[in-house]
Structure formats: structure tokens, C-alpha cells
């Protein structure tokens with residue numbers, strides 16, 4: 001057991017998966033939880049992944065030695081303010097938000113003296129949300145990035161690291177701004193591009209109604225999966241990781257124009273060289289054990 005009492009604020013995909021994983025691996029003495037809506041609290045009670053579900057965040061964090069903020073990035077500040085007066089001295093507060101700079105700015109000032117704040121982000125998720133979508137294996141062999149500052153207590157960081165490792169994750173530490181730039185490339189901008197592509201298909205009504213769905217091939221289908229991700233979570237990601245997103249989108253647009261030009265001028269060498277380079281990146285991801293090489297991502301046969 002690593003923590004005696006873990007309090008989960010927000011009971012969606014990430015928090016419920018943490019509860020399942022902590023139980024699987026015996027990492028927490030007791031797990032308490034709360035969510036904004038009575039409906040989510042009721043579902044969590046029914047599923048039973050927490051020992052106690054409370055109506056208020058104040059009751060939930062009482063005597064907890066680890067508090068996990070697992071709400072959308074835009075809600076972190078309000079939640080941190082609400083729990084602050086009820087935190088036990090020596091406790092650690094962490095978060096799982098997809099953006100780090102903005103969360104640190106919003107949460108750190110709320111944390112009372114004697115309580116540690118160790119920001120974090122598990123690089124694991126699905127397009128599903130809510131308490132029913134969690135599962136114990138979500139973090140297995142996935143990365144969790146912790147972004148402590150120079151002032152963060154190393155003992156608190158080490159303890160949180162062992163919790164994530166216990167839940168199956170690999171842990172890295174990173175500067176928050178660097179995290180936000182890296183994630184902008186690997187997650188945030190790809191989501192925006194998927195949203196755009198699905199939006200474009202939807203605009204072309206004459207194909208959408210039947211053909212886009214009926215003939216949905218690997219490329220578009222993968223976009224639709226990503227574009228089904230939670231609208232609140234992703235709205236907050238783009239509102240709070242503004243600078244890095246705009247920087248990467250600027251570069252993306254330049255590359256897109258270069259490809260557009262190569263297509264217009266019939267520059268096959270440019271296209272071939274570009275696609276050869278990107279194929280090597282895919283191989284690197286598979287070799288790093290971060291995806292499967294099975295056809296169609298292991299989802300069975302394509303039609």
C-alpha cells in the first residue's frame with residue numbers, strides 16, 4: 001500500500017481507471033470520491049470502485065494523503081479552491097489534466113502551506129468518458145509525465161511516482177512548458193486536425209449522409225474515433241494550451257501548403273520522400289511498444 005486514503009475529485013474515465021488500477025494492485029488503503037452530478041455519484045456507487053462516495057469535495061478530501069484532481073482543465077481552479085481549507089497537512093495534491101502550465105498557474109496558488117502539489121498527466125485515454133468507461137489496464141505500459149517545480153518536495157514526487165508505476169505506467173519528469181509543447185505535437189494538434197477533417201466531411205453533405213459512413217475506410221474512421229472525444233475536455237485543452245497549439249498549427253499549415261504545392265506541380269519525389277520519413281516514425285512508435293503493428297490496429301478485419 002502506498003497511500004492510506006486516496007480522494008478522487010471527478011469520477012470520469014481517468015479517475016475510475018485509477019480506482020480500478022489501485023484496487024487491482026493494492027496501492028491504496030481506502031478510496032473516496034466525488035463528482036459534480038448526483039447521476040455520476042450514483043453510477044460510481046453502483047459500480048463500487050470507491051469505498052465511499054461523498055456529495056462534497058470537502059468531505060471527500062478529509063484525512064486523505066493523496067488527492068487527485070480529475071476534472072476538465074478549466075474546472076481545476078474552482079475545485080482546488082473548494083478543497084483547500086479541508087486538506088490535511090502533509091497531504092499531496094496531484095492532477096491528471098492534459099495541459100500543465102495553465103493548471104499549475106490555476107492550482108498552485110490555492111494550495112496551503114504544508115501541502116504538496118505534484119502536477120501530472122497520464123498519456124493514456126480513450127474517446128469514451130464517464131465513470132463507466134474506466135478500466136484497470138488503461139495505464140499499463142503508458143507514460144505518465146510529472147511536472148514538479150524546483151520547490152516541490154522530492155519525497156512527495158517519489159511517492160507519487162511509485163503509485164503510477166504500481167498502476168503499470170512508466171513515469172517521466174518534465175518541465176511544464178516543454179510538456180505542453182510536446183503534447184501539442186503528439187496529442188492536441190492531431191485531435192484538432194481530426195475534428196477538422198470530420199467537420200469537413202460533415203460540411204460536404206452530399207457525401208456525408210450515406211457514403212462517408214458506408215465507405216468509411218481506415219483513414220477517415222480513425223479520425224472519427226478521435227473526433228468523438230469529449231467536447232468539454234478538448235475545448236479546455238485548446239483554451240489553455242493556446243501558445244503551443246498556435247505554434248504547432250503554424251508549422252502544420254506551412255507543411256500542408258508545401259504538400260499542396262507538390263501535388264499541384266506533380267512533384268512526386270517530394271511526396272514520396274515525405275511519406276517515407278513519416279512511415280519511419282510509425283515504425284519507431286511500434287518499436288517503442290506504444291502501439292500494435294496488427295493490421296487495422298488489432299481491431300479485426302477491414303471491410
Ligand code: NAP
Nearest residue numbers: 010011012013014036037040071073075097098125129130
Ligand atoms: P470525464 O470522463 O469526462 O470525467 C470528468 C469528471 O469531471 C466527471 O466526473 C465530471 O462530473 C467532472 N466535472 C466536469 N466538469 C466539472 C466542473 N466544471 N466542476 C467539477 N467537476 C466537473 O473526463 P476524463 O477523461 O476522466 O478527464 C479528466 C481529466 O483528465 C481532464 O483534465 C483531462 O484533460 C485529463 N485527461 C484525459 C484523458 C482522456 O483521454 N480522456 C487522458 C489524459 C488526461 P460529472 O460526471 O458529474 O459531470
